[in-house]
Amino acid sequence: xxxxxxxxxxxxxxxxxxxxxxxxxxxxxxxxxxxxxxxxxxxxxxxxxxxxxxxxxxxxxxxxxxxxxxxxxxxxxxxxxxxxxxxxxxxxxxxxxxxxxxxxxxxxxxxxxxxxxxxxxxxxxxxxxxxxxxxxxxxxxxxxxxxxxxxxxxxxxxxxxxxxxxxxxxxxxxxxxxxxxxxxxxxxxxxxxxxxxxxxxxxxxxxxxxxxxxxxxxxxxxxxxxxxxxxxxxxxxxxxxxxxxxxxxxxxxxxxxxxxxxxxxxxxxxxxxxxxxxxxxxxxxxxxxxxxxxxxxxxxxxxxxxxxxxxxxxxxxxxxxxxxxxxxxxxxxxxxxxxxxxxxxxxxxxxxxxxxxxxxxxxxxxxxxxxxxxxxxxxxxxxxxxxxxxxxxxxx
Numbered sequence: 001x002x003x004x005x006x007x008x009x010x011x012x013x014x015x016x017x018x019x020x021x022x023x024x025x026x027x028x029x030x031x032x033x034x035x036x037x038x039x040x041x042x043x044x045x046x047x048x049x050x051x052x053x054x055x056x057x058x059x060x061x062x063x064x065x066x067x068x069x070x071x072x073x074x075x076x077x078x079x080x081x082x083x084x085x086x087x088x089x090x091x092x093x094x095x096x097x098x099x100x101x102x103x104x105x106x107x108x109x110x111x112x113x114x115x116x117x118x119x120x121x122x123x124x125x126x127x128x129x130x131x132x133x134x135x136x137x138x139x140x141x142x143x144x145x146x147x148x149x150x151x152x153x154x155x156x157x158x159x160x161x162x163x164x165x166x167x168x169x170x171x172x173x174x175x176x177x178x179x180x181x182x183x184x185x186x187x188x189x190x191x192x193x194x195x196x197x198x199x200x201x202x203x204x205x206x207x208x209x210x211x212x213x214x215x216x217x218x219x220x221x222x223x224x225x226x227x228x229x230x231x232x233x234x235x236x237x238x239x240x241x242x243x244x245x246x247x248x249x250x251x252x253x254x255x256x257x258x259x260x261x262x263x264x265x266x267x268x269x270x271x272x273x274x275x276x277x278x279x280x281x282x283x284x285x286x287x288x289x290x291x292x293x294x295x296x297x298x299x300x301x302x303x304x305x306x307x308x309x310x311x312x313x314x315x316x317x318x319x320x321x322x323x324x325x326x327x328x329x330x331x332x333x334x335x336x337x338x339x340x341x342x343x344x345x346x347x348x349x350x351x352x353x354x355x356x357x358x359x360x361x362x363x364x365x366x367x368x369x370x371x372x373x374x375x376x377x378x379x380x381x382x383x384x385x386x387x388x389x390x391x392x393x394x395x396x
Contacts, residue, residue, distance in 0.1 A: 001025045002133070002316075002320075003025045003027070003132050003352045004024045004025065004132065004134075004135065004312075005027050005029060005127055005129045005130060005133070006020075006026065006027070006029065007032070007119055007144065008029070008136070008137035008138040008284070009028060009104055010059035010096075010137060010301065011305075012137040012283040012301040012345070013030075013135070013284070014061070015059060015301070015305040015306070016137065016309065017112050018107065019309040020063050020309060021107070021110065023312075023313065024312075024378065026113075027113040027114075027115055027130075028104075028107065028112055028115065029115065029117065030114060030115070031116070031117065033116060034100075034105050037097050037104075038097050039097075039220040039257070040097060040218050041257040042095065042096070042097065042167060042258050043096040043097065043191060043260075043262060044165070044260070044292065044298075045165055045191065045206045045292060046093055046094070046096055046195075046295075046298045047070065047092070047179065047299075047375075048064065048091060048094075048298060048302070049087070049091045049295075049299055049376045050087070050088070050089025050091060051376060051377070053090070053092060053235075055085065056307050056375075057250060059271065061103065062103055062106055066094075066196050067082075067092035067093055067196040067235045068177060068194040068201060069091075069195065070091040070092060070093065070178050070194065071086065071087055071090060071091075071178055072174075072179070072372070073084065073179045073181065073371075073375060074179065075181050075185070075368075076180070076182040077183055078182075078183070079241065081241070083358075083367075083368040083371075084176070084178070084237065084368065085361065085368040085370075085371050085373075086179075086365075086369050087366075087372050087375075087376060088276055088373060088376060090184040091179075092196065093193050093195035094195060095146070095167065095194045095195060095196065095197035097105055097170075098196070098197060098198045103190065104188075105226070119138075120144070120269065121144045121145070121347045122160045122304060124144055124280070128277075128315045129246070131278065132278070133280075133312075134278065134280045134281075135283055135393075136281070136282045136283050136286050137282070137284045139284060140248055140285045141286075142287075143282050143286040145273050145280045147269035147270055147271060149267060149269055150268045150270055153336070153337065153340045153392070154266065154268050157265065158265055159211070159218050159265050160210075160305055160344075161208040161209060161211075161263070161347060162208075162209040162259050162261070163206070163207070163261065164209060164215075164218050164231075164259075165205070165207075165259065165260040165261075166204070166205050166228070166259040166260075167197060167203070167254045167258040167259075167372065168202060168203050168204075168228075168231075168251060168252065168253060168258075169202060169203075169250055169251070169252055169253075169254060169394070170246055170247045170250030170251035170252060171242070171246050172247070173207070173245075177194055179191065179192065180192035180242070184215070185350075186213070186347070186349070187210050187214050187215050187238075188207070188336040189208045190207050190235075190238075190242070191204070191205075191207075191208070191387040192204070192205060192206075192242060193206065195307065202254045204214060205231060205235075206227075207291050208292070211263075214238065215234065217230065218230055218261055221261070221358075224252075224258075227253065228251065228252060228253060232248065232251060232267070245261065255351070264289065264292070265289075266289055266290050266340070267289050268287070268288055269282060269287040269288075270323070270329060271283065271287040271304075271328065271329055272325025272326065272329060274322055274325075279300065279320045279321060279325055280372055281324075281328060283305055284300075284305070288300050288301070288304060288336050288340075291343055291344070291346075292344045293346045293347055294305050294344060294374075294375065296339045296378060298313060300335070300339050303335055304335075307331040308332075309327055311327050313333060314326075316324070335378070335379070337382075338378045338379045338382035341376070342378055342381040342382050342385055345385050353387075354384065354385060357371065371384075
């Protein structure tokens with residue numbers, strides 16, 4: 001049986017382990033133990049839209065049944081509510097600390113080898129003799145492998161937003177319960193997401209701040225009390241409809257590690273390389289890293305992981321060489337292009353036709369639902385922004 005080494009226990013690495021374990025000898029390399037993940041700092045924001053949940057069911061991954069059912073996307077422009085769009089299927093958000101830890105324990109119980117240790121790029125050559133294929137799913141900190149940058153899909157050399165995230169109690173959900181997006185033109189966005197955590201239900205408040213703008217006011221904050229106080233002040237000043245739903249006596253982070261500040265420079269790599277005669281493939285944020293403004297990180301990782309699985313099953317009896325990497329990239333490139341160009345466009349001032357479409361959605365429910373569908377299927381967003389279909393038929 002062919003041996004596959006997966007590096008990374010995030011969305012891509014875990015889904016790949018579940019999908020590949022019945023056909024190959026799979027080892028999962030990780031630098032944190034499950035309990036350390038559970039007790040550690042939040043990883044990000046995450047919403048698994050229904051195509052991702054369907055993939056998880058396909059590969060018999062742990063269900064997210066306890067998470068709040070997300071059925072709508074609410075859109076505000078400044079203090080003005082524009083519309084509520086209905087998603088075509090239920091979405092869900094679960095604290096990645098809980099999900100990753102549970103999945104790692106479940107995979108170990110099913111016979112997947114978990115190998116603990118932090119790896120560096122120079123360690124790849126030492127791993128090569130142990131595997132027929134290595135998958136680099138190291139996440140935002142990666143990649144370890146020398147995957148070349150796709151310059152046509154990587155226009156930025158610096159972060160376009162600063163990301164400020166907290167998991168809170170004391171926030172009454174929007175009605176009907178769903179994701180709330182508020183855009184402050186020229187300054188950034190606020191996302192509100194109902195989620196399940198190890199401590200029960202929570203509300204994720206996620207600010208995407210234009211650097212040096214009016215929302216970029218969290219510099220130097222190191223502890224929970226300062227973070228909560230600053231978040232409350234920002235919401236009262238700039239997001240009053242959310243402030244009206246907050247019970248200030250209960251407004252608090254769910255734990256001391258439930259906040260995060262980061263900034264991401266979007267970069268897309270070609271996801272295959274040959275090292276010392278062995279094929280190395282990349283998956284997830286290690287090679288397909290976009291700004292989180294469109295909520296596509298975990299969904300893109302899940303999509304790419306499924307396409308990588310399909311590629312390896314197709315070539316199960318073939319030589320695993322560069323041709324397999326090319327096939328994998330061909331299967332994913334259209335989707336990655338759609339996600340990347342839509343996401344990059346969202347970090348810029350909205351084109352006039354898109355702004356008009358948002359205003360039209362205020363009085364046309366079909367338009368509102370169509371905009372909500374962008375998040376479930378980024379190809380629809382790409383086509384809306386670019387006014388033409390992507391070059392070839394879009395694979396599911």
